[in-house]
Amino acid sequence: xxxxxxxxxxxxxxxxxxxxxxxxxxxxxxxxxxxxxxxxxxxxxxxxxxxxxxxxxxxxxxxxxxxxxxxxxxxxxxxxxxxxxxxxxxxxxxxxxxxxxxxxxxxxxxxxxxxxxxxxxxxxxxxxxxxxx
Amino acid sequence: xxxxxxxxxxxxxxxxxxxxxxxxxxxxxxxxxxxxxxxxxxxxxxxxxxxxxxxxxxxxxxxxxxxxxxxxxxxxxxxxxxxxxxxxxxxxxxxxxxxxxxxxxxxxxxxxxxxxxxxxxxxxxxxxxxxxxxxxxxxxxxxxxxxxxxxxxxxxxxxxxxxxxxxxxxxxxxxxxxxxxxxxxxxxxxxxxxxxxxxxxxxxxxxxxxxxxxxxxxxxxxxxxxxxxxxxxxxxxxxxxxxxxxxxxxxxxxxxxxxxxxxxxxxxxxxxxxxxxxxxxxxxxxxxxxxxxxxxxxxxxxxxxxxxxxxxxxxxxxxxxxxxxxxxxxxxxxxxxxxxxxxxxxxxxxxxxxxxxx
Numbered sequence: 001x002x003x004x005x006x007x008x009x010x011x012x013x014x015x016x017x018x019x020x021x022x023x024x025x026x027x028x029x030x031x032x033x034x035x036x037x038x039x040x041x042x043x044x045x046x047x048x049x050x051x052x053x054x055x056x057x058x059x060x061x062x063x064x065x066x067x068x069x070x071x072x073x074x075x076x077x078x079x080x081x082x083x084x085x086x087x088x089x090x091x092x093x094x095x096x097x098x099x100x101x102x103x104x105x106x107x108x109x110x111x112x113x114x115x116x117x118x119x120x121x122x123x124x125x126x127x128x129x130x131x132x133x
Numbered sequence: 134x135x136x137x138x139x140x141x142x143x144x145x146x147x148x149x150x151x152x153x154x155x156x157x158x159x160x161x162x163x164x165x166x167x168x169x170x171x172x173x174x175x176x177x178x179x180x181x182x183x184x185x186x187x188x189x190x191x192x193x194x195x196x197x198x199x200x201x202x203x204x205x206x207x208x209x210x211x212x213x214x215x216x217x218x219x220x221x222x223x224x225x226x227x228x229x230x231x232x233x234x235x236x237x238x239x240x241x242x243x244x245x246x247x248x249x250x251x252x253x254x255x256x257x258x259x260x261x262x263x264x265x266x267x268x269x270x271x272x273x274x275x276x277x278x279x280x281x282x283x284x285x286x287x288x289x290x291x292x293x294x295x296x297x298x299x300x301x302x303x304x305x306x307x308x309x310x311x312x313x314x315x316x317x318x319x320x321x322x323x324x325x326x327x328x329x330x331x332x333x334x335x336x337x338x339x340x341x342x343x344x345x346x347x348x349x350x351x352x353x354x355x356x357x358x359x360x361x362x363x364x365x366x367x368x369x370x371x372x373x374x375x376x377x378x379x380x381x382x383x384x385x386x387x388x389x390x391x392x393x394x395x396x397x398x399x400x401x402x403x404x405x406x407x408x409x410x411x412x413x414x415x416x417x418x419x420x421x422x423x424x425x426x427x428x429x430x431x432x433x434x435x436x437x438x439x440x441x442x443x444x445x446x447x448x449x450x451x452x453x454x455x456x457x458x459x460x461x462x463x464x465x466x467x468x469x470x471x472x473x474x475x476x477x478x479x480x481x482x483x484x485x486x487x488x489x490x491x
Contacts, residue, residue, distance in 0.1 A: 005322040009259060009314050019262050031269060033291075035276030056188040079191050079282050084290070093276070 030095040035078045037094045040069055044088035051082035051091065073098045134159045139472070143172050147250045147476035150486035154479070158472055166467040168460065174490040181450035186212060186420060186441065189450075190285055196452060197488040198279050199242060200430040202228075202235045204452075205284040210364060211426035211439040212286050216418065221411040222366075224288035229366035229403045230301075231271070231281060231289075233396040238267040239431035240389045240396075241312070243483050244319060247386060250476040251328040256318055263311045270301055288413025298404050309397045316390040329383035333466035333478045336380055343462045346455045347433020348392065349482055351376045352384035359429035370402050382481045389483075419445050430455055432483045454488035 021028060030036055047067050052060040059075035060082060062068070076098070083091045137158050143151030151172040157165040180192055193208035194201045206228050213220060245260035268278045274293050275283040283291050293301070319325055335345070340353035350357055351374055358374035360367045375391045377384035420441035427436050433455030440449040459482040466478050 005318045006253075006256065009318060010255065012314075013259075019265070031273045033274070033276055034272050035282065054185075054188070056184065056191045077191065077280075078277075080276070080290070081188070081191070 030097070032095065034095045035080055035093050036096045037073075037098045038071060038076050038078060038082070039092045039094050040071060041090050041092070042069070043090075045069065045090040046088055048087065050085050050087065054081055054085045056081060073101065136164065141166075141475060141479075145476075147246075147480065148484075149246065150484065152479075152484060152486045154467075154475075156467070156472070156475065161472050163467050163470050163472060163475065166464050168464065170460075170486065170490055172490070173487050175487075177491045178450050178452065181447040183446065185445050186447055187286060187416075189447070191282065194280055194282065194284070196491055197454070197485050199239045199485060200235060200432065200435075200488070201279060202231050202275075202281040202284060203428055203430045203435070205281070206232060206365070207426050207428040207435055207437045208439070209284050209286050210428065211424050211437045212420055212441075213416075214424045214426065215420040215422040215439065215441055216286075216416065218287050218414060218416055220288050221414060222408045223292075223410045224412045226366045226403050226407040227289045227293060227412065228284060229370070230293070230400050230407075231275065231283060232365065233400045233403070234267055234271055235281075236396045236431045237308070237393055238264050238271070239483075240393050241267065243389060243431075243480070244315070244386070247477070247480050248319075248325075250480045251325070253325065256315065256325075259315055263308060263315060266304060266308050266311075270304055273297065274301075285413065287416040288411070290413070292412050298407070302401065302404055305397055305401060309394065312393050312397075316393065319386055319390055325386075326383065328474075328477055329386055330381060332382045332474050333470060333481060334379070334381045335462055335466055337378075339465060340380065340462060343465060344458050345433075345462045346458045347430070347483075348385055348388040349433065349459050349462060352388045353380035354378040357434075359427050359434045362427060364426075364428060366403055366406075369406065370399055372399065382477055385481045419443050420447070432456060432485060432488075433458065452488075452491060454485065454491070456482065456485045456489045459484075460489070 047062055047064045047069070049062045049064060052062040056079060057075045057077045059072045061070040078093060080093050083093055139156045139158055141154040141156050142148050143153045153169045153172070155167040155169070156163050157167070177192055177196055181189055184192060190205050190208055194205040196204045241260050241264035245257045245264065248254070248256035248260060271281065272278045274297060275281040275291060283289050335349070335353050337354040340350050341355055345353070354376055356374040356376050358372060360372040361374070372395070375388050375395060377387055421443035423440040425436060425438050427434055435455055436453040438449070438451040439447060442448045463479065463482045463484070467475065470478055
């Protein structure tokens with residue numbers, strides 16, 4: 001049985017800078033290789049729907065006819081499976097996370113051929129946003 | 134003395150996850166604890182019938198947020214056994230490294246929660262400070278902090294380059310030194326000992342008969358560790374189970390504290406011996422067969438039962454998680470304890486309710 005076991009640990013740290021950061025004044029910088037927001041590059045995409053079929057969270061809706069890609073940010077789990085299966089390497093994972101949203105209307109983004117991420121946010125469609133499976 | 138029933142949970146400061154206990158007390162002594170679970174049942178076992186068996190790795194990882202990697206690994210191992218897939222040695226070593234990192238971060242989280250449960254706030258903060266270093270390694274190597282997403286059927290999805298291996302080795306030295314400072318407090322401090330020593334004693338016979346697993350069982354003197362089965366790289370890196378004989382809360386804390394250093398040692402050995410080569414093999418076709426896979430999670434043994442019939446969806450998927458196995462023992466140690474010791478006793482089994490209810 002010993003007393004003051006914690007004292008040496010406390011004395012060691014009491015004169016050091018805190019290890020916690022002053023969030024949100026100092027936002028945390030994600031480490032290199034962190035799986036963050038899914039980034040779609042439209043140039044090579046042939047809209048083969050492989051990503052939508054494989055997405056485990058049904059976060060992608062691809063229309064081959066209209067050449068549109070919809071990413072449901074609230075469903076995406078940033079697993080990177082679409083990055084692995086895409087034959088044209090149209091997807092990549094950014095390091096920063098998706099921005100938080102306050103309304104469901106901003107969760108869908110439409111990407112049109114040659115016009116990346118310029119589609120207006122689409123109105124929420126409730127549960128009908130699941131990818132064809 | 135008239136009996137009183139005191140509800141404990143599902144929302145309680147000491148519980149990270151919801152479980153409800155009806156504590157039947159006489160004065161300040163608990164005479165019986167009646168559990169009710171089911172607050173976070175998500176139907177993940179049934180989901181195996183809807184998801185492709187390859188995609189289901191992501192679901193298996195989400196059974197638990199703390200032992201996520203080992204859940205994914207166990208599922209992959211079960212499917213690989215059915216499909217007779219030979220995983221490249223480098224992938225087995227990488228799985229071992231991530232599995233042990235997962236064990237360190239789980240045990241440090243538990244030590245912090247235990248300190249919090251007994252009101253030792255500064256020790257709680259210091260435990261989680263060290264855990265943050267481990268999480269940073271996990272984030273840098275797998276891309277995720279708690280959901281690794283790096284295990285797949287046939288191997289792993291990411292490699293660790295030599296520069297990162299050197300970085301992990303140097304970080305392990307710092308982490309080991311800092312863990313030593315914290316575990317010294319847990320093992321020797323008077324206030325910690327007064328809350329843990331002799332509280333919730335479970336004899337070797339009781340622990341065995343009640344079907345305990347993991348640190349709960351080893352703290353009562355039964356040397357059982359599924360890593361001795363030799364899955365992943367444990368066939369090359371021998372693991373000796375850490376046991377204590379007292380069977381009380383202090384012994385359970387001691388077993389987990391010592392396992393931290395055992396895990397550091399395993400990571401060090403794995404990184405030194407890691408072979409070069411491929412990290413995954415291509416898996417084609419659908420599984421057809423049935424198997425049981427047992428692995429050692431931070432909380433104890435997890436058993437996966439997978440039955441596939443040659444289609445892309447599994448016919449049946451069943452998980453027996455360590456907390457589920459330890460619940461009868463928790464109810465046993467709660468009988469006759471002081472009401473003030475209930476939070477500590479509930480925590481000493483390291484309850485993971487989302488695992489239990491799946």
